[in-house]
């Protein structure tokens with residue numbers, strides 16, 4: 001079994017938690033609230049900016065022109081295409097995409113961004129393992145949504161699902177996995193272990209990012225779980 005297939009197996013529970021999270025299910029059935037969606041998109045703009053910086057860190061480690069092209073193309077998709085998917089989410093609520101951008105990353109978004117950027121100061125393999133869940137979870141969940149519930153043409157967030165199920169996004173996941181598998185195969189035990197941990201941490205943060213959106217988490221509005229006021 002390949003390295004990434006093994007990680008997929010080991011962390012099946014986190015993939016399932018990602019799918020079942022009320023925020024994602026709200027996007028799927030169209031009941032997600034305005035506040036949660038606007039907060040999600042406002043935070044995601046900053047998250048994607050951090051991701052683009054990681055592509056820069058990847059470029060700095062690129063061993064071949066092929067790797068350089070991979071990071072350049074990933075950055076192009078994120079800069080030119082992904083914002084349109086997010087724009088569709090907030091425009092459903094009559095909110096301007098540019099206006100909903102938040103100036104400060106919430107605790108969860110910041111922790112995730114810091115985690116990825118730290119991975120970008122380790123090896124190329126650790127960086128790739130940290131970046132993979134971002135591509136993989138969204139495309140996996142959007143494809144599953146299409147299979148199981150087929151959001152119709154009149155679905156309010158149709159464009160968002162269309163982006164993540166696109167051939168381009170699917171190919172990106174295939175390429176990410178192929179490259180991560182090749183790096184893992186060439187890595188020693190210690191590096192492979194750091195790769196596995198970087199992947200698991202990012203996957204955890206993917207689920208936590210939904211929770212951040214659902215609870216409206218910011219530094220001023222920490223969830224009850226953090227404040228110790230939870231029942």
Ligand SMILES: Cc1ncc(CN)c(N)n1
Pocket residue numbers: 044047048133134135138206209
């Ligand atoms: C937090 C997060 N993770 C993943 C994606 C999909 N690229 C995203 N836009 N934001």
